[in-house]
Amino acid sequence: MDVPVNVDADLRRRILASCHSTLIRLGDLSRYRETELVTGKGRNWGPAIGYYDLASVINPDSGASHNQLAVIALADGNHLRATYHLYRALSAREPHPTSKGNLEIEFKKIMSAWTKGELIPTEDAGIPGKALTPWFVYLHAQCYRGVDFVEHDELENEVLSQLAVDLKERSLEGTLQKFVVINIAAEDFSKVRSNGMY
């Protein structure tokens, strides 16, 4: 049986960095396979997500995994997951360099979809609870601009009261945690921007 080898701290760090990079690249290859060979809802992001999640376990301080997970969310058109992962990529100790630009593009898409009445999918229109996530991401897209808007108070209150109703009626699974982390990340990143760090 092989005996584990003791390595010094610097070599250990470099080995783990290599593992991390490799896992990100494996995730990218798995993702390319889906985007190049499969279309639409037939795509299976499972392997790609698995590799990115493993990379995140090896180095939770890196924003790289979250940026790549955001790319998958963008491909799926899932605004909440995209916003969550982009903010996570920006809020890491080693933030990903392209995430700010990607976040701003995503917020522009959200604002445009809202203006065209396309943010809430047609099949979800009128169904209780289905508007919460679209309202939430739209609220964030507006607040990010830092310019007050006419429906600010009403939208914010609507999001929070709908959140309270939904929590009493059903489990929101990971949605509530995403909301909270996005809220906290957004405040923190706005302070970083405000202090000229970006």
Added chain:
Amino acid sequence: MNNTTFQCSADSHPGESTHNACLFFQRINVKTFFTLLQILLAELERFAIEDSDNKEAQPGPDKVTVVARRVLPALRNYSSWLLINSDSLVAQGQDKDTPLSVQIKEFWKIYANTLTLLASTFDVTSLPEVEYLLEEDEETLGFKPLIQEATNRRYLLDAGGRRKPLMLDPGVERNHPNLEMLYRIREFVIDGLDLVVSNVGSPSPHKDFRS
């Protein structure tokens, strides 16, 4: 751990828009935390009324309702946020009657009431300890806004800086989810005590659970 904490202050440099964004998001956090506390408080008050004749009973996991279980993990994140941002909230709360300052004052009241009710419903000193990272702890590893010296107790095993193990690490025996919920309550109350000890200026009802 990085202790840099910026504030949404009017003195920080650049654009008015980024300063406004900072205030908008601070307001969202205060109001969301407030909303979650309202939900938890309502669930706790149900048992306070039902159990008022049975003071000798040791409340256990059955006192943590399904709805309370949905919000406790999120409240754990907000508790960490408060430990890190309490100075900023106190500063904003001292502005004269701005909408945000009013919301912050209302927030402190419900926060104090929730801590008081938690402390009177549960014997906090007897609640279980959990020595591995809970799901919301694992999820926020590497999340800089919550990883600061004030939250060391949440993520680290000891003063030496060793991180708590993951729940799937070899040798870790995961507790029943009921015990994890009680631990979340314990830590939430202890975080509140930390704020009192650090004299953040939260309302005096905190004195009700000083030991």
